[in-house]
Amino acid sequence: MAEIINKATRESFGLALCELAKTNKDIVVLDADLSGSTKTGIFAKEFPERFLNCGIAEGNMISVAAGLAACGKIPFAASFAMFATGRAYEQIRNSVAYPALNVKIAGSHAGISVGEDGATHQCCEDIALMKTLPGMAIINPADHWEMTAAVKAAVEYKGPVYLRLGRLAVDSFNDPDNYSFEFGKGITLHEGSDITVIASGIIVKDALDAVRELESQGISARLINIHTIKPIDEEIIIKAAKETGRIVTVEEHSVIGGLGDSVCDVTARNCPVPVTKIGIQDRFGYSGPAKELLKLFGLSKENIAKVVSDIVNNK
Amino acid sequence: MNSAEIQKLKGLACKARIGAITGTYMAKSGHPGGSLSSADIFTYLYFKEMNADSKNPDDPDRDRFVLSKGHGCPSLYAVLALKGYFPMKELEKLRHVGAMLQGHPDMKGTPGIDMSSGSLGQGASAACGMAAAAKIDGKSYRVYSVLGDGECEEGQIWEAAMFASHYKLDNLCFIVDSNGLQIDGKVEDVAGLCMLKEKFESFGFGTAEIDGHSFEDMENAFNAARNCKGKPFVIIANTVKGKGVSFMENQAGWHGVAPNDEQYAKAIAELEAQLKETEEA
Numbered sequence: 001m002a003e004i005i006n007k008a009t010r011e012s013f014g015l016a017l018c019e020l021a022k023t024n025k026d027i028v029v030l031d032a033d034l035s036g037s038t039k040t041g042i043f044a045k046e047f048p049e050r051f052l053n054c055g056i057a058e059g060n061m062i063s064v065a066a067g068l069a070a071c072g073k074i075p076f077a078a079s080f081a082m083f084a085t086g087r088a089y090e091q092i093r094n095s096v097a098y099p100a101l102n103v104k105i106a107g108s109h110a111g112i113s114v115g116e117d118g119a120t121h122q123c124c125e126d127i128a129l130m131k132t133l134p135g136m137a138i139i140n141p142a143d144h145w146e147m148t149a150a151v152k153a154a155v156e157y158k159g160p161v162y163l164r165l166g167r168l169a170v171d172s173f174n175d176p177d178n179y180s181f182e183f184g185k186g187i188t189l190h191e192g193s194d195i196t197v198i199a200s201g202i203i204v205k206d207a208l209d210a211v212r213e214l215e216s217q218g219i220s221a222r223l224i225n226i227h228t229i230k231p232i233d234e235e236i237i238i239k240a241a242k243e244t245g246r247i248v249t250v251e252e253h254s255v256i257g258g259l260g261d262s263v264c265d266v267t268a269r270n271c272p273v274p275v276t277k278i279g280i281q282d283r284f285g286y287s288g289p290a291k292e293l294l295k296l297f298g299l300s301k302e303n304i305a306k307v308v309s310d311i312v313n314n315k
Numbered sequence: 316m317n318s319a320e321i322q323k324l325k326g327l328a329c330k331a332r333i334g335a336i337t338g339t340y341m342a343k344s345g346h347p348g349g350s351l352s353s354a355d356i357f358t359y360l361y362f363k364e365m366n367a368d369s370k371n372p373d374d375p376d377r378d379r380f381v382l383s384k385g386h387g388c389p390s391l392y393a394v395l396a397l398k399g400y401f402p403m404k405e406l407e408k409l410r411h412v413g414a415m416l417q418g419h420p421d422m423k424g425t426p427g428i429d430m431s432s433g434s435l436g437q438g439a440s441a442a443c444g445m446a447a448a449a450k451i452d453g454k455s456y457r458v459y460s461v462l463g464d465g466e467c468e469e470g471q472i473w474e475a476a477m478f479a480s481h482y483k484l485d486n487l488c489f490i491v492d493s494n495g496l497q498i499d500g501k502v503e504d505v506a507g508l509c510m511l512k513e514k515f516e517s518f519g520f521g522t523a524e525i526d527g528h529s530f531e532d533m534e535n536a537f538n539a540a541r542n543c544k545g546k547p548f549v550i551i552a553n554t555v556k557g558k559g560v561s562f563m564e565n566q567a568g569w570h571g572v573a574p575n576d577e578q579y580a581k582a583i584a585e586l587e588a589q590l591k592e593t594e595e596a
Binding site: 028050070072100 | 379381421422423429431433434437438439440441442444445447448449451452471474475477478481482
């Protein structure tokens with residue numbers, strides 16, 4: 001059993017970026033007055049000459065990043081997911097995605113687990129917004145090791161990438177000795193034949209705990225971790241649909257336009273099966289401690305286990 | 316610059332205007348007014364000021380140009396064609412299905428275009444990013460960006476100005492094509508934008524205000540820009556929207572309307588007469 005590292009994926013991001021920048025001189029980092037929160041401050045301290053704080057001006061930051069990329073740099077532009085993808089959506093569309101520039105957008109404090117700041121800062125639409133942009137890759141890592149690998153993959157990938165970072169510290173579940181990140185490929189974390197749970201991001205750990213618990217109740221639930229939401233691993237989803245016949249998706253994002261809809265799109269075109277989407281329903285969040293909010297919005301191992309067992313038992 | 320050189324630039328600018336009018340006429344759409352107001356600036360930049368070689372369009376050390384007021388591209392395309400990036404014939408297919416020349420600049424499809432643009436405000440920021448890249452890499456290339464005066468109503472222009480000044484981008488030169496008109500009318504009437512020079516000065520820019528159709532003025536201003544150290548530079552170029560075609564001059568209505576057959580013939584006749592004058596001078 002690998003050592004468990006309790007760390008927010010935003011911190012893993014900051015550390016990985018700093019490490020990669022030691023050998024890759026093209027990496028430059030931009031932030032919009034949130035470097036302490038997005039953890040780009042770790043990079044800024046080590047490489048001040050390659051760090052551009054743009055102030056609270058996200059639109060400019062994204063277009064500046066586009067200009068840097070047009071001159072061969074590999075810019076990472078970071079802010080809260082709300083402002084990176086919401087405020088600057090049109091800059092991302094026209095300055096980055098349309099010319100297919102090599103800009104990496106890091107959206108931190110994604111989902112409702114921002115917590116106390118409330119609805120204005122709880123971005124549950126970022127994946128939906130980024131998904132509609134032609135050529136935009138979306139990576140939503142689940143733990144420290146996956147984020148570390150994802151940052152490296154984002155650097156190696158030529159083209160725009162949206163990388164989703166979480167605020168909450170989460171336990172790692174991957175084993176660095178046996179873990180390999182393959183861009184665009186899902187990972188089966190738990191085998192099962194009755195039903196498939198497909199999860200993404202920092203909620204994957206809860207889903208893993210849930211399917212393990214279900215096993216002790218005699219329910220064989222498969223768990224797939226989708227770290228790359230776009231392009232999505234169609235093969236692993238089609239196989240799961242064919243072999244288990246039912247799917248539950250779990251995401252800390254709106255059920256409109258997120259992972260669940262991507263899974264539905266794949267199954268509807270290839271192998272229609274019932275899909276139940278756990279996530280933020282068509283509504284805004286509110287203030288409260290992050291862990292409490294996750295529970296209230298059904299993003300807990302208990303609720304995942306309940307939803308799955310209800311479906312299986314009502315077969 | 317001697318008078319022969321000025322006459323040469325004037326002739327090229329006439330040809331650029333003919334290209335822009337032909338393009339918008341053939342496309343039955345596009346933006347003739349703002350293309351004509353910027354035509355002299357584009358001509359000066361590509362034929363006098365910038366290190367730009369059509370035989371080596373991807374040279375990493377070349378000067379960069381971003382047309383932030385992307386809708387003014389018909390005359391930029393014509394200047395790029397005159398410079399040899401692609402045949403002038405391409406202008407006849409402007410905005411057509413499958414054409415190399417899109418309605419707004421597309422860096423992926425058009426040789427010589429350094430940045431895609433068209434959504435107002437964004438090109439200025441991208442130019443800042445290019446200038447910052449040069450600073451980070453210790454390179455000496457310069458970055459130029461033409462903005463519209465109406466475009467300066469976009470908040471992003473001022474975010475970019477703040478950034479350029481904060482990072483002391485003295486390798487960056489904005490040129491505001493100040494033709495005084497935008498789609499809905501006079502710039503001062505639509506949203507009250509005024510005192511552009513003072514606004515940029517207060518943001519920490521070096522400034523010059525010139526006649527945007529005078530190549531002598533441009534030479535002085537661009538030299539001042541190059542000699543300005545430790546801060547970015549802006550040239551407020553006072554221009555005439557529709558410049559060179561009598562019935563289009565100072566008419567907001569010619570912002571985004573293509574000439575019909577009769578108007579096209581009249582416009583080309585006027586521009587060809589001006590071209591002849593420069594050749595005879």
